[in-house]
Amino acid sequence: xxxxxxxxxxxxxxxxxxxxxxxxxxxxxxxxxxxxxxxxxxxxxxxxxxxxxxxxxxxxxxxxxxxxxxxxxxxxxxxxxxxxxxxxxxxxxxxxxxxxxxxxxxxxxxxxxxxxxxxxxxxxxxxxxxxxxxxxxxxxxxxxxxxxxxxxxxxxxxxxxxxxxxxxxxxxxxxxxxxxxxxxxxxxxxxxxxxxxxxxxxxxxxxxxxxxxxxxxxxxxxxxxxxxxxxxxxxxxxxxxxxxxxxxxxxxxxxxxxxxxxxxxxxxxxxxxxxxxxxxxxxxxxxxxxxxxxxxxxxxxxxxxxxxxxxxxxxxxxxxxxxxxxxxxxxxxxxxxxxxxxxxxxxxxxxxxxxxxxxxxxxxxxxxxxxxxxxxxxxxxxxxxxxxxxxxxxxxxxxxxxxxxxxxxxxxxxxxxxxxxxxxxxxxxxxxxxxxxxxxxxxxxxxxxxxxxxxxxxxxxxxxxxxxxxxxxxxxxxxxxxxxxxxxxxxxxxxxxxxxxxxxxxxxxxxxxxxxxxxxxxxxxxxxxxxxxxxxxxxxxxxxxxxxxxxxxxxxxxxxxxxxxxxxxxxxxxxxxxxxxxxxxxxxx
Amino acid sequence: xxxxxxxxxxxxxxxxxxxxxxxxxxxxxxxxxxxxxxxxxxxxxxxxxxxxxxxxxxxxxxxxxxxxxxxxxxxxxxxxxxxxxxxxxxxxxxxxxxxxxxxxxxxxxxxxxxxxxxxxxxxxxxxxxxxxxxxxxxxxxxxxxxxxxxxxxxxxxxxxxxxxxxxxxxxxxxxxxxxxxxxxxxxxxxxxxxxxxxxxxxxxxxxxxxxxxxxxxxxxxxxxxxxxxxxxxxxxxxxxxxxxxxxxxxxxxxxxxxxxxxxxxxxxxxxxxxxxxxxxxxxxxxxxxxxxx
Ligand SMILES: Cc1ncc(C[n+]2csc(CCOP(=O)(O)OP(=O)(O)O)c2C)c(N)n1
Ligand code: SF4
Ligand SMILES: [Mg+2]
Numbered sequence: 118x119x120x121x122x123x124x125x126x127x128x129x130x131x132x133x134x135x136x137x138x139x140x141x142x143x144x145x146x147x148x149x150x151x152x153x154x155x156x157x158x159x160x161x162x163x164x165x166x167x168x169x170x171x172x173x174x175x176x177x178x179x180x181x182x183x184x185x186x187x188x189x190x191x192x193x194x195x196x197x198x199x200x201x202x203x204x205x206x207x208x209x210x211x212x213x214x215x216x217x218x219x220x221x222x223x224x225x226x227x228x229x230x231x232x233x234x235x236x237x238x239x240x241x242x243x244x245x246x247x248x249x250x251x252x253x254x255x256x257x258x259x260x261x262x263x264x265x266x267x268x269x270x271x272x273x274x275x276x277x278x279x280x281x282x283x284x285x286x287x288x289x290x291x292x293x294x295x296x297x298x299x300x301x302x303x304x305x306x307x308x309x310x311x312x313x314x315x316x317x318x319x320x321x322x323x324x325x326x327x328x329x330x331x332x333x334x335x336x337x338x339x340x341x342x343x344x345x346x347x348x349x350x351x352x353x354x355x356x357x358x359x360x361x362x363x364x365x366x367x368x369x370x371x372x373x374x375x376x377x378x379x380x381x382x383x384x385x386x387x388x389x390x391x392x393x394x395x396x397x398x399x400x401x402x403x404x405x406x407x408x409x410x411x412x413x414x415x416x417x418x419x420x421x422x423x424x425x426x427x428x429x430x431x432x433x434x435x436x437x438x439x440x441x442x443x444x445x446x447x448x449x450x451x452x453x454x455x456x457x458x459x460x461x462x463x464x465x466x467x468x469x470x471x472x473x474x475x476x477x478x479x480x481x482x483x484x485x486x487x488x489x490x491x492x493x494x495x496x497x498x499x500x501x502x503x504x505x506x507x508x509x510x511x512x513x514x515x516x517x518x519x520x521x522x523x524x525x526x527x528x529x530x531x532x533x534x535x536x537x538x539x540x541x542x543x544x545x546x547x548x549x550x551x552x553x554x555x556x557x558x559x560x561x562x563x564x565x566x567x568x569x570x571x572x573x574x575x576x577x578x579x580x581x582x583x584x585x586x587x588x589x590x591x592x593x594x595x596x597x598x599x600x601x602x603x604x605x606x607x608x609x610x611x612x613x614x615x616x617x618x619x620x621x622x623x624x625x626x627x628x629x630x631x632x633x634x635x636x637x638x639x640x641x642x643x644x645x646x647x648x649x650x651x652x653x654x655x656x657x658x659x660x661x662x663x664x665x666x667x668x669x670x671x672x673x674x675x676x677x678x679x680x681x682x683x684x685x686x687x688x689x690x691x692x693x694x695x696x697x698x699x700x701x702x703x704x705x706x
Numbered sequence: 707x708x709x710x711x712x713x714x715x716x717x718x719x720x721x722x723x724x725x726x727x728x729x730x731x732x733x734x735x736x737x738x739x740x741x742x743x744x745x746x747x748x749x750x751x752x753x754x755x756x757x758x759x760x761x762x763x764x765x766x767x768x769x770x771x772x773x774x775x776x777x778x779x780x781x782x783x784x785x786x787x788x789x790x791x792x793x794x795x796x797x798x799x800x801x802x803x804x805x806x807x808x809x810x811x812x813x814x815x816x817x818x819x820x821x822x823x824x825x826x827x828x829x830x831x832x833x834x835x836x837x838x839x840x841x842x843x844x845x846x847x848x849x850x851x852x853x854x855x856x857x858x859x860x861x862x863x864x865x866x867x868x869x870x871x872x873x874x875x876x877x878x879x880x881x882x883x884x885x886x887x888x889x890x891x892x893x894x895x896x897x898x899x900x901x902x903x904x905x906x907x908x909x910x911x912x913x914x915x916x917x918x919x920x921x922x923x924x925x926x927x928x929x930x931x932x933x934x935x936x937x938x939x940x941x942x943x944x945x946x947x948x949x950x951x952x953x954x955x956x957x958x959x960x961x962x963x964x965x966x967x968x969x970x971x972x973x974x975x976x977x978x979x980x981x982x983x984x985x986x987x988x989x990x991x992x993x994x995x996x997x998x999x
Binding site for chain 2: 324
């Protein structure tokens with residue numbers, strides 16, 4: 118077989134069939150063996166009992182993609198075969214329970230191996246119930262592809278020991294029944310993946326954001342639940358006591374955004390997260406943070422839009438949104454490229470917010486935020502905390518303190534409230550260096566104009582400083598610099614495009630990958646130079662209208678005219694991109 | 707709990723260096739004066755006070771008083787004030803703004819702030835009109851009142867801030883009148899002293915756009931509920947006062963201390979968040995990683 122030692126597994130059924138817990142059991146088995154997993158959850162609104170599936174690509178090396186065609190499937194309900202059998206790779210194996218699926222599946226395809234287990238017969242002991250079919254099938258699956266079955270046994274201990282030993286026992290017995298059955302009956306499929314023995318974490322991008330925030334000194338977090346951002350709220354709520362965090366579920370997104378502005382003004386590191394619809398409600402506060410120069414971090418997780426859109430599906434179509442707001446104010450927009458990067462960028466965003474006293478937006482998406490993947494434990498020691506011009510005390514000999522002092526770099530010394538003799542009021546109206554408004558008594562007078570012409574450029578100057586100080590990551594090129602074709606992407610598509618490039622290069626094609634993590638501000642000259650150095654650029658965007666191309670065009674005047682787009686609600690895969698490149702004849706060898 | 711100071715504080719310490727640009731005779735002057743007096747009489751140092759407002763004539767107040775201030779967005783003073791207070795509970799936090807700010811665009815926050823019970827004070831400067839936007843109907847404009855946006859009379863009933871607050875679980879509910887500073891200063895002092903969310907709806911007449919709810923009107927139509935023997939620990943009695951027709955009661959309608967938002971989270975709030983070290987140590991870091999191994 119191929120040297121690529123990996124296997125793609127799909128677990129499918131109705132919401133409530135235990136897909137998530139089966140996935141967790143399977144994922145943990147792999148991650149503890151030192152294998153790499155990339156998992157993607159395709160789900161619909163659980164309330165309608167929609168069809169759900171989880172696809173896991175397990176490999177001995179880092180797996181960049183959840184892949185297209187599964188080789189192993191575990192089907193948990195009646196509708197599963199018609200959805201998934203057509204997707205299977207020839208020669209693949211399918212596990213199911215006879216009480217759930219009664220049809221003769223060979224009629225659909227005869228090039229697959231079907232294994233029908235009978236839960237009633239195999240698990241006919243005290244305490245079992247049909248909801249445990251997935252546990253039995255998981256046992257069979259894990260055995261069949263030669264993974265370590267002891268992790269599963271541990272898993273039930275960890276998960277159910279609080280509920281009582283009987284629950285642990287019965288799960289283990291059912292699991293074991295699946296294992297034993299597979300030992301007897303499954304013979305012709307052995308991938309026998311070998312892990313390197315290094316235990317890895319198995320988590321989502323949202324978990325990684327939460328950990329990055331904690332590493333970066335987050336103290337105040339406020340949010341209103343909205344999928345796919347809610348995972349961060351759940352994660353941080355759980356850690357609140359241990360890490361001394363203020364975690365507040367507010368009455369709405371307006372409150373969440375404004376709440377963190379209050380905390381930021383007080384001098385603590387503060388963040389919120391929401392999805393596109395919730396971010397719409399936060400935009401007024403975003404401008405307030407810009408105007409009051411309050412360090413704040415906003416995570417905006419994209420999902421299918423517009424409006425409530427396709428809530429549980431993937432899209433990358435909120436660049437325009439996060440660039441929104443009335444008037445001009447400085448901001449930073451970062452689109453992390455993967456789970457590791459989610460950790461790094463969350464901590465970095467807190468630093469940048471304080472250094473520049475601006476709102477920083479982390480633009481994530483459903484795929485990055487919610488997919489599970491294995492990563493090495495995060496290196497907290499690499500995270501530094503840099504607070505910029507933050508002050509708790511004013512030096513004794515300091516001149517009269519002005520909160521919004523005009524400086525060359527646009528950043529004013531930031532003395533947080535609580536000191537005798539240095540009181541100031543921060544105003545959302547245009548104000549002078551002391552924070553005093555020029556909108557009321559001074560409105561219309563020459564002095565108001567003068568202040569405006571000083572203060573507005575002072576704030577906007579921070580964007581220039583960010584570039585000068587090299588705080589904006591330029592886009593990176595991977596692969597041969599002189600490639601005939603450049604695939605341009607941003608944010609979470611990084612791994613998919615990398616995967617596609619590897620395949621295309623293996624096919625003898627000359628391609629490279631241009632990736633943006635930092636979207637804004639943009640170093641116009643540097644970016645233009647990089648774009649010009651490419652031979653032929655094709656944008657790869659998980660949206661219909663190429664929002665990144667438009668941002669690049671607006672900033673640099675460089676127009677990218679060809680693109681691969683996906684907006685059916687699914688993330689890209691390497692294979693998908695490869696097929697598009699070939700289909701559209703975007704390159705000739 | 708925020709402290710008072712050893713320094714001797716007077717009203718002068720709170721005098722802002724900008725003169726208010728309110729219309730001469732505006733009720734908001736009275737609110738400002740009484741607030742300055744209350745803080746001075748409690749000997750609270752100006753640097754220990756943060757005043758957060760929204761947008762409106764009344765919301766200009768933080769610019770006219772010598773404390774820390776934030777003049778923010780229409781309707782959003784409360785979440786900002788709470789985010790601030792919980793990040794630095796060593797300071798006294800007071801939010802203020804208009805009836806439109808607090809009972810119109812910001813009413814969602816008001817209800818939740820009341821049940822949340824963060825230790826802070828909230829003053830609505832209630833003129834039953836939108837002053838800054840030159841005289842439209844407000845949530846406390848009377849039924850049938852003619853304003854620029856209701857030239858044929860207001861078709862809606864006004865909200866009842868006292869009844870709303872009591873039912874929302876507010877632990878300190880009061881109403882005052884800027885034209886009665888003697889009573890108002892006592893109410894404000896009690897509110898600032900109150901441990902929990904203290905709400906004071908303060909009649910503060912707009913002399914320019916509201917010819918109905920004038921200072922004269924309030925002098926003639928209000929009475930002091932404490933003088934009338936009201937027991938502010940009795941919620942039923944408070945409701946009864948809130949629902950009265952005819953003369954309008956002022957004073958403390960309801961007060962009952964209960965654990966503030968901060969109380970159950972003792973571990974987190976032992977010292978103000980702003981004074982806590984940032985980041986995590988090695989041990990905690992490996993614990994956090996271990997959760998996913
Ligand atoms: C989001 C938003 N909507 C509308 C406005 C315009 N606006 C400013 S103040 C105000 C109402 C003022 O009334 P009130 O809050 O009662 O304060 P007052 O001026 O009467 O003291 C309105 C509608 C605004 N600033 N922001
Ligand atoms: S318009 Fe009314 S509320 Fe505004 S300052 Fe003048 S009197 Fe006061
Ligand atoms: Mg008003």
